[in-house]
Amino acid sequence: MNRIPKHVAIILDGNGRWAKKNHKFRAQGHVHGAFNLRDVAKYANEIGVKYLTVYCFSTENWKRPEKEVNFLMKMPPRYFEKYWNQIVINSNIRYKVIGRRDRIPAKLLETIERLEDATKNKTGMVLTLCVDYGSQDEIVSAIKNIAILYKENKINLDDITPNLVDDNLFTKGYPKLDLLIRTSGECRISNYLLWQLAYSELYFTDTFFPDFTPDKFKEALIDFQNRNRRFGGLDENK
Numbered sequence: 001m002n003r004i005p006k007h008v009a010i011i012l013d014g015n016g017r018w019a020k021k022n023h024k025f026r027a028q029g030h031v032h033g034a035f036n037l038r039d040v041a042k043y044a045n046e047i048g049v050k051y052l053t054v055y056c057f058s059t060e061n062w063k064r065p066e067k068e069v070n071f072l073m074k075m076p077p078r079y080f081e082k083y084w085n086q087i088v089i090n091s092n093i094r095y096k097v098i099g100r101r102d103r104i105p106a107k108l109l110e111t112i113e114r115l116e117d118a119t120k121n122k123t124g125m126v127l128t129l130c131v132d133y134g135s136q137d138e139i140v141s142a143i144k145n146i147a148i149l150y151k152e153n154k155i156n157l158d159d160i161t162p163n164l165v166d167d168n169l170f171t172k173g174y175p176k177l178d179l180l181i182r183t184s185g186e187c188r189i190s191n192y193l194l195w196q197l198a199y200s201e202l203y204f205t206d207t208f209f210p211d212f213t214p215d216k217f218k219e220a221l222i223d224f225q226n227r228n229r230r231f232g233g234l235d236e237n238k
């Protein structure tokens, strides 16, 4: 496959509705979502995607019933422990986790730090899990960092450029976002990568995330390959 996007993001949505459709509990939908993410990430890495950035838990998801929030916080430590060999030892995927860290329970924080540390020298795709992530929060923290630099006379007003903003986001150093996929039929961005989405291609599918298998991911890549990206310029083929 040619023209593989370097950086793909996914809003993993529809776990709950998938569960309902299959007469299961919402929690089971999240478990199936996690298994599917493993398969999609493996495929993306094999096909040559360099960065896959996925929305796992938003700054607004704390509003959900306590039982569901607790499950979402407890599931990843168990999941990674159980499949550590398969996911970490026998894979070349590098994990990064972005978002706020001050509200995450200690056990999950420990898993996150262990995962990042154990995979820091891996040479494959960077898989970024966005946990307690909100793009508006991220932008506000970038603004605060830049305000401090200005206040301390480390930069002038003219030094405030899109590149400086990029460098103060959690995604510092990541390539431009080529493609954003959202599953489950919702056509909105919610609170995801608002700054990074400039000129990204958007792909919405009705498929619920647990059913968004590598084959379906491949269909999204094929769709992307047929897009005509102009970045504000003119189409060279016309």
Ligand code: IPE
Pocket (backbone or CB within 6 Å): 012, 013, 014, 015, 016, 017, 018, 056, 057, 058, 061, 072, 184
């Ligand atoms: C996405 O699935 C996972 C999280 C947001 C944690 P949802 O849980 O939002 O599933 P739906 O949208 O209710 O079907």
Ligand code: IPE
Pocket (backbone or CB within 6 Å): 011, 012, 013, 014, 055, 056, 057, 058, 061, 186, 188, 190
């Ligand atoms: C977006 O899904 C957040 C994640 C996938 C983590 P939601 O299900 O929370 O989004 P809304 O509320 O439908 O926009």
Ligand code: MG
Pocket (backbone or CB within 6 Å): 013, 014, 015
């Ligand atoms: Mg949802």
